[in-house]
Amino acid sequence: MNEISHEPVLQQFPDAEWDEAAGAVIVPLGQARTMAEWLLGHGLDYCSNVTGVDYLEREVKEKITNDAGEVETVTRTEPARIDVVYHLYSMQNKTGPLVLKQRTSRDNAEAESLTPVWRSCDLQEREVFDLFGVNFKGHPDQRRILMWDEFEGHPMRKDYTEPFDYEWEPTPHNEILEKHQKGKVIV
Amino acid sequence: MSTAAAPNYELIQQDGLETNLLEVSMGPHHPSTHGVFRMDVKLDGETVVDLRPVFGYLHRNHEKLAENMSYLSSMPFTDRLDYFNSMTNNWAYALAAEKLIEVEVPERAEYLRVIMAELTRLVNHVTLIGFFINDLGALGTPLLYAFREREKILDLFEQASGARMMCNYFRFGGLRNDVPEGWLKRAGEVVDRFPYFLDEYEQLLCENEIILSRTQGVGNLPRELAISAGVTGPMLRASGVAYDLRKVDQYGIYDRFKFRVPYTEGDTGDCYDRFMIRVLEMRESIGILKQALAGISEGEIMGNAPRVFKPKPAESYGRIEGPKGELGFYLIADGTPKPYRYRVRPPSLINLTVLRDMCLGGKIADAVIILGSIDIVLGEVDR
Amino acid sequence: MNEEISFWILSAIAVLGALVAVRKRNLIHGVFALLVFFAGLSGLFLLLLAEFIAAVQVLVYIGAVGVLLLFAIMLTERVAGDDDRRMISRGWSWGLLAAAAVFVVLLLRPIQQLPSQDAAQPIKPSVEALGHKLINPYVVTLEVLALLLTAALIGAVTAAQGLRMPKEEDSPE
């Protein structure tokens, strides 16, 4: 499998960043759709995987070499964010992957839908919407997919706490139990 | 191209005599939705005018579970994704994790991995064809023949790993244990007998006029749409794209084996193509198995990878050619013993993207066999 | 004696069936009641030793007409009506009058002639005799009827063709 170079992408879209640690192209805001169409035109016809990654606000300790040439530990705060990750391959050239990331805030998570470019994003973006709460602009059929429609919250977020009982609803059992405790029902 | 790919959620226009549409909810309790899958179908007589898949009845948030336990602990859970093919699921996960911790897999383990994966492919394809013909309405005869042969392979799995379906056999850097004595000989016998069974199976199915007329021209999937929708595996090859990760990625030691990738000549694939591609693929798998069984040598089966480890912060995406399509695992490590992000790219789910496109305008019986030809397992669709 | 008992039982069935068919507002129930009436009628034919007519009654009226009615009902909006509401329709007296008129016109003369029929020899109409009659004296009528039915069939096929959904062009292989 031949790797795809990210350099042409960065040349075409100067606003895009390259995240070396993750090996991913960070898509500049509002350019996801144009970029996706450009990539599709340049042979990346197959979008394998779409997913979200949730990062809470956290403190990162980094060892950097300062000007004096000494190693020192610096603490910096990374803001909370959600990444929507796309793994792109080319079926015609048999190359890949190229990783795209759309970065969005956690509180008002919004990303551009790439479903009109690659159909395979259809169900997977729905899944990201369902589990991470990212709102995809331009998605033709954005509904919950794995959780039921009445479900509240987005379970794949890191700060999600599950309620005591998902499907609790008052049933006759409770009444009977109460009556039983009062001694009204003889079992 | 994007026009071909654009999903269309409009109802089919109906002309002529105006009749009420019959809304049928097929599933989650339906004999042929392969589990708890549900299709909300709108019927005009027997013709499907609208179909919406409904997922989630088997959802257990596998990904969240795996993010809260160590890398090794979620290995048995991968068995339960696509419970027909636990070996290949294990392999995909091991592949992704091995990229993170960078261990070498010993040669014997690589050979055994290939043998197990190809046996799994045989199991999956043979039962899928059985279920597919069952959906066509045969009274389980092909299915039971398939189960008969699967039985022999599952016995091999049991002897090697201790379990028939939930094998939990692969480990990061190798395999859990070596196969017992004489196992390779027994595997060789099963593999040698398999082509005779396939001959019989093909004689039973491939020329049957009813099967031909039921499957040909049903569930057409054009190549453009298949590529755009990320359809993978035999379904993609049935639509005329010779894209097999065993050839493209050459993961493991697949570069050492000689095999061919069958694909359809034309631009569209129908149910018959998907069915036949699987039959032909089984023949190729037998070829690989024979080469692997001949080429395997004695040696270690486990590299020096620890059971519990803390990989450096990194991201990895490991994918293999599972029997149902491209099975990928996307892992993000953050330096703790647990993966920060663990994502499964389920081929069953993504292949379902095109279900609606293929079913519209067909009969209700077609919808059932199209679903059958996609080959889904709900453990993987809903995760 | 036997015949008489059978006659009264069958007549009762037929009349009851007819009444229920008229009174039921649930269309499906009505059709099935009508079929019971047909069955009773067929029994009466059998009692008259008209085997062939009885068979044809079952074959055509119960087998074909009944199913046709059921299919037609399936195309209507409301299949099951409320049985309690409006048990007697407003124009029931007119209906009664019409029924009486039909009865008088059709059956008055045969009933008047009953005593003379009593003496007539009962004939046993066999299928063979019926066949010969159809082919020999009534062959033209038969053929004309056959032609009419064929024309009707072709007309129905043409009508159905016109209503068919415009088919999408056949996909290439």
Added chain:
Amino acid sequence: MSILGGGIFKGMAVTLRNFLGSYTNKKERLPTIDYSWRADGALPQGIGDYPKEKGEQLSDTTTVTEYSRNFPMLLHDGGEPMDTVRCVACQICERECPPQCIYIEKDYDENGKYIKRPAVFDIDVSVCMSCQICVEVCPFDAIVMNSQFELSTPDRFGGLLMRRDDLLKSNDYYHKIHPEEAAARDAKIAAEKAAKEAKKKAAAEKARAAAEKKATEAAKEDAK
């Protein structure tokens, strides 16, 4: 031109062959009924009528294959179980267990001193998924897979919760159900022990040598 319905007739020939074959060639056609095809051939023949007719081997849990696994058990080395139990209640398996079905409490003597054995060791086998992860992570070879499967019980809640004393099995029993694996494990323990002893010995030697050296030095000193 092919025969009309030729494919159907071919299919019918296949089914007929299978119909007859199920009487004549059990080995090939009825593999689940006939076990003689297995190379080891060690399968109980009465297995087809299982609850009515228990094959001999089923009752004493001899297993189908060497690696077959059902639910975990705790090993002891014979004698009074709690004296020779290998488990030291380190709780690694409890942490690693994927479905979280193990519960362990450490044992303390009356002085509050930690004795290296579990006071409570529960496995909820209704939750356990027989994955064998606990066996793999155990550094003391204390937990291994049992293959006993007749565990059905009318008690919904307590019956499937295996307590420590239910789980304790002797090493001899382990040798009976998984001979090869048990032998390998024993060999490994022996090797480890030997290595440890060698190390200890070496350490002792070293200490002795040091002491001797010291003594000779002292003697030298004295001599001076």
Added chain:
Amino acid sequence: MSFELLIDILIATVPLMLIFATVFAFTTWLERKALARIQNRIGPNKVGIPCTRIGLFGLGQPTADGIKMIFKENIVPTGADRLFHLLAPILALIPSMLVLCFLPLDFPWLNENSVKAFLLDGAVIFFFAITGLNTLAVFMAGWASRNKYSLLGGMRAVAQMISYEIPLVLSAVIVVMMVGSLDAAEIAGEQKGGNWFVFYPWGFAAFVIFFIAALAETNRSPFDLPEAESEIIAGYFTEYSGFKFALFFLAEYIAMFAISGLAVTLFLGGGDGPGLAVLPWLSVIWFLAKIFALIAVMIWLRGTLPRLRVDQLMGFAWKFMLPLSILNIFVAGFAWHAKQLDSQFIMVITWVISLAVLYGAASGLNQLNRGKVRPREYKYAE
């Protein structure tokens, strides 16, 4: 009415019903066993003599099933039409039972009067008239269940039964035409001494058409669309349980016997067979044996074939079976006239021409209907 006549009628009918009920039980066992063997299973093998361990090859299974069915809960869905839900299985059973009396079975205990009980001039036409009632029962069941799958199954059943009744009747008409009678006994009598109609080209074609249409009429595989479990659960008896379901089951099997019986009467010589001159009652045995042979083929087909789609099913009836059976009538008429000439040479010519015409028409229609459907070739990428 004389009391004796009543006794005679009972002598004629009660054993008939008992025999076929027993045979039904045996057939369910046979079917399960044969299908199991076809599918490489062993089938029922446990239920034998109660309280013992004697399995008797599972022959007790039908009894056990029957007892189970009787004691199972009778579930009627909310909103279902309770009356019709109850009536449908009964209405299904009655015609199937009724038509059995048109089969020319010469039971040794029948006397003159009891034979008369069934003696009808137009037995064949009555047979078709009464089996047609099954359609109504099926529709009733489908409609009364208040279930969409049931309704779909009911509609499919009605459409299918009506369509296949036409080739069924048309192929029977050929025999009626050749014999010149609608009387079943007379038709069977015509074929005495191995002169079975199935041995003629027109007879063979008619027999095949009749058999295929009979499969469709009795909802047997590959025409079991009304109860296609992979598409519409169980079709019209989705909502039936317990004894009502058992009645449907019984009706279906009795209908199978009846229609196989008619096929035997029309084409396979009725009770004709060797040894009749010595033991006349052997004819009943032969008759039943032939019925079982046909049922064995039905079971065999069921074990082999998947089912058709609904439009293909209708297409097959109207575009293949109907033209072929009409053509077959002409061929038969031609053969009948040729037979009058009483010449060996003309007979041979007739044979050849009939065979050629029928086979040519069948393959032509086949080509026409199936279009481009054929096995395909695939490419390989290295």
